[in-house]
Amino acid sequence: MALGGLLVATGVLYLWNLGASGWANAYYSAAVQAGSQNWTAMLFGSSDAANAITVDKPPAALWVMDLSARLFGFNPWSVLVPQALMGVAAVAVLYAAVRRASGPGAGLLAGAVLALTPVAALMFRFNNPDALLVLLLVIAAYCTQRACEKGASRWWLIAAGVAIGFGFLTKMLQALLVLPAFAAAYLLAGHRPVGRRILDALTAAGAAVVSAGWYLLLVELWPKESRPYIGGSQTNSITELTLGYNGIGRLTGNEPGGLGNLNHDVGWGRLFGFGMGADIAWLLPAAVICLAAGFVLTRGRPRTDRTRASLILWAGWLVVTALVFSYMNGIVHPYYTVALAPAIGAGIGIGSNLLWQNRRDVRSATAMAGAVLVTTVLAAVLLARHSDWMPWLRAAVAVGGVGATVLLLVVGRLHRRAARLVAALAVTSCLAGPAAFSVATAASPHSGALPSVGPSRHGGPPGGFPGGGLLSSPNPHPDLIRLLTTDAGQFTWAAAVVGSNNAAGYQLASGAPVMAVGGFNGTDPSPTLEQFVADVQAGRIHYFVVGPRLMMGRSGTETTESAAIRDWVEARYLELTVDGTVVYDLTQGAGNLTGGA
Structure with missing residues (x-):
């Protein structure tokens, strides 16, 4: 029943007033329109039904919207509802993954953190490829966890490879950022002999290559005169698009056809800055503390311990992706950080569960108190950037956070019922800021290529602004x-x-x-x-x-x-x-x- 309530609440948050955004990102909506009219346009992800040029991403996310438009007609709801349902599915799969490692309570907390992360509330209500990418990566993580368990079939690891392959067909090389974490989790904690683990990992890599490579091969072998030009490339090549504009160029800033290195916030502070902070930073320090504490608390367990394998997977996902987002010099947008949300949710769910089980140890109690204090202080800082919006919330979060911090230091001595009340106060104080921002995000219409989280700051027609521009589309008279x-x-x-x-x-x-x-x-x-x-x-x-x-x-x-x-x-x-x-x-x-x- 608790899981059902979480999924229903997530669905309401992601579906409520969804049509207010109109075509949302008109760039992708136009491609869906084309794909719903022409099968060749659907196959290649063309911007128009006459197949002049494709969008600058592979078309897997468009395929889902194309099928929805063909089934239910082309309209904003048939474009946006699949994204919202992907968000509900991602919460459900994350719950299932964390539950296998730490139980249902941890799974519920992880799912709630994902659902209430502002950038998740933004992107699961928007028609960019990120919604499908996140869902596929969470599915791959679940399959990898199952592969690590005793007696598990190697098909779980192959399924993880297939999910990553289709993630590649959604947003290319970004889907590969989780591979080091998944490989480390299976090779270090899998139950099979080491030789079999290596062979299984290579088989899974082969599955990823096949599930992604067939499409690249199809495009490269298709006669160029009978398909659209590959948008984002300078040589009409999807291989160049993969390695250049959507590949190494994103790291170096040297992107063929890009606009050059426009970044001025490269470094570890980017995720907390004015560009990305409100999207993802709220619970990031807490996730790091919980993951670190989880490794300390499981250090004496067997190599194949299920919980520690899960910690390796989610911590690796979080660290690698966070480092890349922090230091990439090419095109990077705040909404990319939605890829961090599942790892943050899982890290908090698993780590906080271990800390709570050991709350009578002063070190665990101190770690929990520190996580709550850092989280609520950070929430106050992020809310202060919008000082004219719900000013009372900042004070409430601060008071609740300080109270929870003090009580967590002695929670191991409290009666069980009182301890649960302290836990509820801590969770509420930590989630109040991102939850409020997520609701404000859902309440605001979003359009253009660069949507932002939080309360609406401007008006305008949902289909774009008159006259258009670089990142929005014209709304012709x-x-x-x-x-x-x-x-x-x-x-x-x-x-x-x-x-x-x-x-x-x-x-x-x-x-x-x-x-x-x-x-x-x-x-x-x-x-x-x-x-x-x-x-x-x-x-x-x-x-x-x-x-x-x-x-x-x-x-x-x-x-x-x-x-x-x-x-x-x-x-x-x-x-x-x-x-x-x-x-x-x-x-x-x-x-x-x-x-x-």
Whole structure:
């Protein structure tokens, strides 16, 4: 019943007023629209049903939304509900994993921590790939734990490899950050002889390679002229996308087609800073304390102890992922930290359970008190960054935290019923801040490519802001929509515009394919000027819409393809302004045809 209550509460939190966000991330919603209309677009994750270019991620997360849209129709609910259900499933699987190591109480606490982490409340209500990635990684962790148990079939470890492989097809190399932890847990704590453990680990790695590699092989072998351009790459290669823009470039900042190293907060403090702190930092120190204490308390147990194997797995997940997020120099966004939430929840659930069992030992009592004190002080700091929002909460958390800290120091001497009340006070004080922030996050509509946690700070239409921009999509006025939809069926693309976010806004509003020139950042060399001119001359593109200039620009004397295309159109066709937006009709006579293409 307690688990059922937790899952129902999680479902309410993640589903409540979900439609207020409209298309949420229009970039991915437009790809779902395309995939619901065209099977090739679905297979490759195209931005439009005419298959000009793909999104800059592999399409596994889109496949789930595509199927939902095909079953229930394309609308914001069919796009967003699968994400919310993935969040409920992730809480359930995390509960199951922690329960096997430390019992149902620890599992409930771990699940509650995951559900009430603000960035989880954000991303399980949003249509980025992170929701599916987190679910798959938690499933892989559960399977790895089962593989470590006595008498377990090697198929559990193979299943973990398959889950990681499909995680790769969701967000590429980020899915591999958990591999060191999973390998360490099985090789150090598995019941099989060491030789068999090594062979099993290699088999699981092979399963991961096969479950991810088939798609990479399919894309690379597919004739390029009959599939969309691979967005995010500079050579129309998914291998380059994997190793470059979505791979090593994320660590070094040298990303082909990226915007360069824009980070100024690299270092251990990034997870607590103004960018990421409110998303994930609330319970991070407590998780570290609980995990460290767990290793101390299980140091004398057998090598194959189930609880210690679980500690190795979740601690490794937390440390490796936290270090990468803290020191990566490429594109990194605060919402990426949702990948830390399961490890934080598991660490607190397992470690606090061990500490509570040993609460009569002054060292365990001190560790619990220290974790509560650090957590509530940190909550007060994070809440102070939003001082005009629920100012009383900061004081309540501080008072409750100090009281719980003092009582935990002597909790081993208290009657069992009194001790439970102290535990309840401690848990409530620690979860009050993130829970309130999660509710505020769920109560606020979110759109664009960079959603943020906490109370809403601005208004605006859920589909985007008029005029659009680098990270949000245009919300075109009715006259422009009518212009784009008129005779749209006679053209391959109703319009072309620089940047995928710009294209998404016009495509979602019109329902017709819109070519995203240059992909997400406007920096992909697709189409080339020559290809674009050929499409115009063949009558495939009706309009060119002048959206906001992205950060593509020029580098020295070089000009990107998208900038060259825009210049070519502006120099040759007559300008038409519709509802404040500049549009060029590419089927009408050019204003200046001299000079050729």
